[in-house]
Amino acid sequence: MASESITAPRSASAPAKPEQVEDRIVVARRLVKTYDSGELEVHALRGLDLDIKRGEMVAIMGPSGCGKTTLLNCLSGIDEFSSGEVWIAGQRLSTLSDNAKTDFRAMKMGFIFQNYNLLPVLRSVENVELPLLVRGDDPKGARRRAREALAAVGLDNEATKKPAELSGGQQQRVAIARALVNEPDIVFADEPTGNLDSETSHEVVELMKRLHQEKGLTFIVVTHDSAVGNQMQRVILMRNGTILKSFRPTAA
Numbered sequence: 001m002a003s004e005s006i007t008a009p010r011s012a013s014a015p016a017k018p019e020q021v022e023d024r025i026v027v028a029r030r031l032v033k034t035y036d037s038g039e040l041e042v043h044a045l046r047g048l049d050l051d052i053k054r055g056e057m058v059a060i061m062g063p064s065g066c067g068k069t070t071l072l073n074c075l076s077g078i079d080e081f082s083s084g085e086v087w088i089a090g091q092r093l094s095t096l097s098d099n100a101k102t103d104f105r106a107m108k109m110g111f112i113f114q115n116y117n118l119l120p121v122l123r124s125v126e127n128v129e130l131p132l133l134v135r136g137d138d139p140k141g142a143r144r145r146a147r148e149a150l151a152a153v154g155l156d157n158e159a160t161k162k163p164a165e166l167s168g169g170q171q172q173r174v175a176i177a178r179a180l181v182n183e184p185d186i187v188f189a190d191e192p193t194g195n196l197d198s199e200t201s202h203e204v205v206e207l208m209k210r211l212h213q214e215k216g217l218t219f220i221v222v223t224h225d226s227a228v229g230n231q232m233q234r235v236i237l238m239r240n241g242t243i244l245k246s247f248r249p250t251a252a
Contacts (some may be wrong), residue, residue, distance in 0.1 A: 002054065007206035023185055025218050027034060032240075033070050037174040044070040046109035047084065048240040054185075057212050057219045059229035062238035068222045069190055071238070075220070076109055077101040101196050106135040110179030114161045114191035118178075123144050124150060125159040128178045135182070149177035153207060186218040193228055197202035204229050 033045035044067045052058055060068045073079035075086055077093050086093045089108055096104060110139040119125045129146035133139065150156050152209065163171050179187050189208070193201035205228055212219055221232060229235045230249040237244045 023113070024051045025051060025054045025056075025089050026050065026220070027087040028075065029085045030174050031074060031086065032082045033067075033074055033079070034082045044241050045074065045081065046055075048243050050060075050075075050146070050243065051225065052220065052237070052245065055212075055216045055218055057209070057233045058221065059232040059235045060140060060220065060222045060225065060238060061226070061229050061235055062244070063222070066237055066238040067241040070241075072188050072220065072222050076111070096107040103135070106131060106182065108185045109131055109183040110182065110187040111176050112172070112179045112187065112189035112192045113195035116163070116168075116175045116195075118171055118174060120163050123160050123162055124155060124166070124174045124177075126176055127163070128181050130181055131178060138201055146177070146182055151172070152180065152211065153177045158178075168196055169203060172196065172200075173207065176211070180211065180217075184217070189219060189221040191224070193223065193225060198227070201225065201228065 003033075024129055028050040029047050030049065032043075034046050035042040035044060045187065047069075057236050060071060062068055070079065072083040077086075077088070077096070088104075091104060091108075093101065119130070122130070124147045125143065127212070128149050129142040130140075131176045132142035132145060137145075147156065147159060151160050153176050155170060155173050157164060157176065158170060158174075163174070173197075176192075176200065179189075187208075192208070198203060208219060208221075209231060211217060220230075221228065223229055233248065234246060235249055
């Protein structure tokens with residue numbers, strides 16, 4: 001199993017834009033995230049570097065508290081990083097206002113969560129179309145695209161059902177359809193199989209792999225499950241807020 005360290009030394013100077021950033025959809029340089037409660041300072045990310053190519057399917061793994069979800073949140077612009085820099089699809093996140101970041105996420109990113117985050121009062125098709133309506137798309141076009149996204153995950157016959165009428169695996173498929181409906185460049189998934197049994201987890205991972213192959217999407221998947229990580233093209237192993245190593249699993 002080949003591995004390579006991708007942790008880089010920190011510097012006090014601001015990181016310059018990397019050369020040939022266009023071939024990498026994610027670039028992070030000397031990324032630091034510190035939480036300060038007044039009495040305790042927690043170093044969640046400790047000056048790490050990261051490059052992810054367009055169309056790559058990557059797992060971020062490591063023990064609890066190592067910074068996996070913090071890294072995902074900083075890369076997606078959900079959380080502010082303390083220092084360093086992040087480029088997503090060539091866009092430097094630190095140059096965007098909060099509103100511009102929200103718009104950028106709506107156009108470029110999709111999100112999948114462990115707890116599905118579906119609105120219980122909405123039907124499947126309404127949950128899926130919601131991101132399009134929020135960003136101001138035409139309602140008829142949004143409904144059409146939502147139905148197409150549900151069909152892509154095999155749930156075209158469940159469009160009128162609410163979350164409580166669906167199994168856990170079906171709810172996660174609806175969540176995946178919602179993540180794909182805006183035709184994003186990149187999908188961030190935080191423990192997408194964490195609430196599923198092993199058989200359903202396998203089905204969800206196979207679905208993500210199929211969509212990755214068909215659409216050429218970049219997937220960044222935070223997971224504690226080695227069975228999930230081994231299905232990715234690359235695993236990034238974290239420890240104590242740093243990247244310990246990056247390797248290609250033998251099962252990929």
